[in-house]
Amino acid sequence: MGKSKDKPAALGGAPVFVQTVQTPEFPKLDNWKQVTDEEAQVAYDMTLRNELSGGTPVVREFEKEWREKLGVKYAITVMNGTAALYSAFFGLGVGPGDEVICPAYTWICTISPVIFMGARPVFCESDPESMMADPEDIRRRITDKTAAIVVVHLWGNVCDMDPIMEISRETGIPVVEDCSHAHGAMYKGRHCGTIGHAGCWSLQGSKPVSAGESGIIATDDTEVFERACLVGQVNRMKGMDLVTEKYAKYQPLGTGMKFRAHPVGVGIAQVQMRKLKGLNDRRSKYVSEVEAGLKDIPGVKPVKVYEGAVRGGFYGFPIIHIPEEQNGLFTSTFVEALRKEGLPAHLSGYPLLHTLPIFAEGFDLYTRNRGPLCGDYPGYNKGDFPVSEKMVEKLVFLPVLSDPVPDAVDRVLEAIRKVASYADQLVDAE
Numbered sequence: 001m002g003k004s005k006d007k008p009a010a011l012g013g014a015p016v017f018v019q020t021v022q023t024p025e026f027p028k029l030d031n032w033k034q035v036t037d038e039e040a041q042v043a044y045d046m047t048l049r050n051e052l053s054g055g056t057p058v059v060r061e062f063e064k065e066w067r068e069k070l071g072v073k074y075a076i077t078v079m080n081g082t083a084a085l086y087s088a089f090f091g092l093g094v095g096p097g098d099e100v101i102c103p104a105y106t107w108i109c110t111i112s113p114v115i116f117m118g119a120r121p122v123f124c125e126s127d128p129e130s131m132m133a134d135p136e137d138i139r140r141r142i143t144d145k146t147a148a149i150v151v152v153h154l155w156g157n158v159c160d161m162d163p164i165m166e167i168s169r170e171t172g173i174p175v176v177e178d179c180s181h182a183h184g185a186m187y188k189g190r191h192c193g194t195i196g197h198a199g200c201w202s203l204q205g206s207k208p209v210s211a212g213e214s215g216i217i218a219t220d221d222t223e224v225f226e227r228a229c230l231v232g233q234v235n236r237m238k239g240m241d242l243v244t245e246k247y248a249k250y251q252p253l254g255t256g257m258k259f260r261a262h263p264v265g266v267g268i269a270q271v272q273m274r275k276l277k278g279l280n281d282r283r284s285k286y287v288s289e290v291e292a293g294l295k296d297i298p299g300v301k302p303v304k305v306y307e308g309a310v311r312g313g314f315y316g317f318p319i320i321h322i323p324e325e326q327n328g329l330f331t332s333t334f335v336e337a338l339r340k341e342g343l344p345a346h347l348s349g350y351p352l353l354h355t356l357p358i359f360a361e362g363f364d365l366y367t368r369n370r371g372p373l374c375g376d377y378p379g380y381n382k383g384d385f386p387v388s389e390k391m392v393e394k395l396v397f398l399p400v401l402s403d404p405v406p407d408a409v410d411r412v413l414e415a416i417r418k419v420a421s422y423a424d425q426l427v428d429a430e
């Protein structure tokens with residue numbers, strides 16, 4: 001690849017994207033608005049109907065649509081994705097002394113619920129090409145205390161579910177799928193979230209299906225469903241919770257914990273869900289076009305997508321930086337130069353979980369030296385997950401565009417190409 005005609009802005013040239021008064025920091029690349037009049041109208045109508053609490057008709061309808069879309073027996077809305085994960089782990093009977101395997105590279109809420117059940121997180125490596133949990137490393141970390149495995153379809157990419165479910169079949173350890181970044185993603189013809197024993201989604205404000213704040217859990221497992229109802233669904237209308245007699249005497253109060261979703265949020269999410277296919281089609285087209293263009297640019301490559309996976313949600317758009325192909329240019333310098341071109345790229349914002357003080361040093365969760373993260377808790381050190389540690393340093397996040405302005409793909413690629421072609425001079429300036 002020859003040098004681009006113009007120098008990068010980081011070396012004193014003109015940026016690819018010209019800033020305007022309307023977009024003082026970065027130029028407008030996307031025409032998409034997450035919420036529109038449609039969502040506002042639903043919120044207005046529901047408020048006037050005083051449909052503001054409990055398992056209302058809209059909540060029931062949304063759960064039914066979710067069940068039908070995914071082809072699962074049960075779906076329950078909850079107040080956020082964290083509560084969905086809490087419900088799933090509680091549903092699976094995770095408890096004191098247990099261990100739950102989770103990738104070190106994910107958002108903390110994937111695993112945080114288990115510590116409140118007295119269980120310990122056991123972190124695993126991710127495949128550096130896909131960023132998804134590495135099945136072989138999951139296998140290595142199984143002990144006789146492993147009560148569950150949670151995998152995450154991070155940034156809309158899809159875990160290699162066949163080997164993960166094979167481990168589950170061999171060992172009897174159940175699998176939770178955290179789909180908070182991957183609404184609408186599929187694996188070998190099946191919806192993500194329906195392959196493991198429970199699927200959990202965040203419907204938080206920036207998610208591909210947003211309620212503002214809410215979450216949902218789906219499962220085919222009656223025991224998981226009934227226990228999830230016990231932990232979070234006080235006083236639901238008859239017929240919306242238990243299906244067997246096992247926990248009947250505890251209802252309608254259950255355990256008295258309450259994770260119920262706000263119905264207005266669910267109403268908003270219902271509108272968003274109906275727009276999901278269009279959103280995914282547009283995001284997928286943009287991401288694929290940019291990824292195709294990366295092939296001619298040294299020092300950058302798309303993340304790996306497993307055979308049979310169809311990405312969805314696209315909560316983030318990571319690509320992999322290869323400094324060795326750019327004269328050893330630091331990834332941080334590369335990102336900074338892209339930003340100077342007016343392209344809002346950034347490094348990975350997620351800390352690896354084993355480096356957080358709570359998990360690295362342990363934490364006296366219940367005070368007086370009690371809880372799963374103290375006593376003989378071994379803790380973690382930097383260096384314990386060399387593959388993931390190296391992987392996150394090389395991730396560069398490009399903007400996710402949902403309704404790109406004309407030429408957005410060309411200009412995104414132009415910025416990357418220009419910076420890559422001047423890598424030698426950028427290294428000299430480092």
Ligand SMILES: Cc1ncc(COP(=O)(O)O)c(C=O)c1O
Binds near residue numbers: 081107
């Ligand atoms: C991977 C992942 N899991 C779980 C959650 C928790 O979702 P919530 O914020 O709705 O509780 C998030 C939130 O961003 C997430 O990114």
